[in-house]
Amino acid sequence: MYNNTNTSTSQLDLTSISGNNVYYLTNNDQVKVVEHKEMSVLEAGHLLSIELKRQKIRSELEGLFLFKTKNNELDFLASHQDLRQLLPSIGDFFKKQFVEEMSFCLELMDEESNWQTLFINIGVSSSVNWQEANELVDSFFDNMFDLYPRVAEKLNIDFVANAI
Amino acid sequence: MAKTKKYSNPPLTEAVFELFFESSNWSPAIPGIFYNKVQKRYPIISQSPGGFGISFGPKGLQLGSGNNDLTQFKSTDGTSIIQLSNNLLTVNKLPEYEGWESYKLMILKALDVLKEVLDVKKVNRIGLKAINKIEINKATYENFKEFFTVYPVLPEGSNTSSIHLNYETPVNFDSVLAISLATLNKEKEYEAPTLFQLYFTKIKNAKIQEIEDWIEIAHGHLNKAFEVSLTDKCKKSFNNVQ
Numbered sequence: 001m002y003n004n005t006n007t008s009t010s011q012l013d014l015t016s017i018s019g020n021n022v023y024y025l026t027n028n029d030q031v032k033v034v035e036h037k038e039m040s041v042l043e044a045g046h047l048l049s050i051e052l053k054r055q056k057i058r059s060e061l062e063g064l065f066l067f068k069t070k071n072n073e074l075d076f077l078a079s080h081q082d083l084r085q086l087l088p089s090i091g092d093f094f095k096k097q098f099v100e101e102m103s104f105c106l107e108l109m110d111e112e113s114n115w116q117t118l119f120i121n122i123g124v125s126s127s128v129n130w131q132e133a134n135e136l137v138d139s140f141f142d143n144m145f146d147l148y149p150r151v152a153e154k155l156n157i158d159f160v161a162n163a164i
Numbered sequence: 165m166a167k168t169k170k171y172s173n174p175p176l177t178e179a180v181f182e183l184f185f186e187s188s189n190w191s192p193a194i195p196g197i198f199y200n201k202v203q204k205r206y207p208i209i210s211q212s213p214g215g216f217g218i219s220f221g222p223k224g225l226q227l228g229s230g231n232n233d234l235t236q237f238k239s240t241d242g243t244s245i246i247q248l249s250n251n252l253l254t255v256n257k258l259p260e261y262e263g264w265e266s267y268k269l270m271i272l273k274a275l276d277v278l279k280e281v282l283d284v285k286k287v288n289r290i291g292l293k294a295i296n297k298i299e300i301n302k303a304t305y306e307n308f309k310e311f312f313t314v315y316p317v318l319p320e321g322s323n324t325s326s327i328h329l330n331y332e333t334p335v336n337f338d339s340v341l342a343i344s345l346a347t348l349n350k351e352k353e354y355e356a357p358t359l360f361q362l363y364f365t366k367i368k369n370a371k372i373q374e375i376e377d378w379i380e381i382a383h384g385h386l387n388k389a390f391e392v393s394l395t396d397k398c399k400k401s402f403n404n405v406q
Binding site: 048051052067 | 212351
């Protein structure tokens, strides 16, 4: 077993499989340096593995969002890349609108057969101004349907009182 | 077939078989024809929106926008999946994993259907991957060393809590065994998970007729690497029953 910065090889052409690193290929008395610009075999696996895709989405979003279930929300986001890309900005947007502490939990709901919606459940304290909160959500969706209608139709937002 | 240990609570979270190929008769109708042949076991069909181009050329694995939309065929419970594009077939199994023989059969059946619907001219690469998630109880360097026999050597007193290791070992001049260990943040059902990936891939001289033999060899390599990379304490947590 070799560390990837000291890979031992003789005739194997590792240039075709290694990652964005400089590799020192040693063959007893030979040392050569090979630069790699392509994706490594393990990095490429993220695109082909369900579990690694889940892991990647989880690590992108876990600083801001909690997930209601182990995999349902992650699998939904894996097949809705547009929504996944916008989620951090959406979370940041709502965070900046309130002085109060908030929590964000993603929950996938089956609205009817073949129609799923991702809810962002925003947990707030009871001191939040509900009228302001509802107006903010209405205005947010007005803008979303103008700018990103395909994302807006897959999304809903709910405020959960006394969650903080 | 090599005898392998069986665990009552194995850490495997996904097994993935990959076949990168070139064919002469791909057309947009192929996923539909493929679906007709597998829909009994894989009734849920979907296409990855936007798609991505993943190719295997002279410069190795590369990503691009491409036109290689990936079609997914899923079992009703979503745990058995085939993915197909114009140059790629994968067979994925999520838990419950029913053992190697059952998974091998899944792969071979998918390959049979591929050969029925496509004229595979060339195999560029084949790979078999096992993705495991292992609970190490606490994200510390000391705990990592208690669960894995491979670990980085760090200065005494290091307060390291996050580790990422990749190893790639050439095998028989045409294959590579790659191992990756990465600590993860706490998540549902795991206090301190570590992702342990084992990947065996043949990058030269692969032939579609030899895949059945090859996957058995690949499984042997992955199994051996699994057994030697984990400590007895780690393996005890999987409840060895055989």
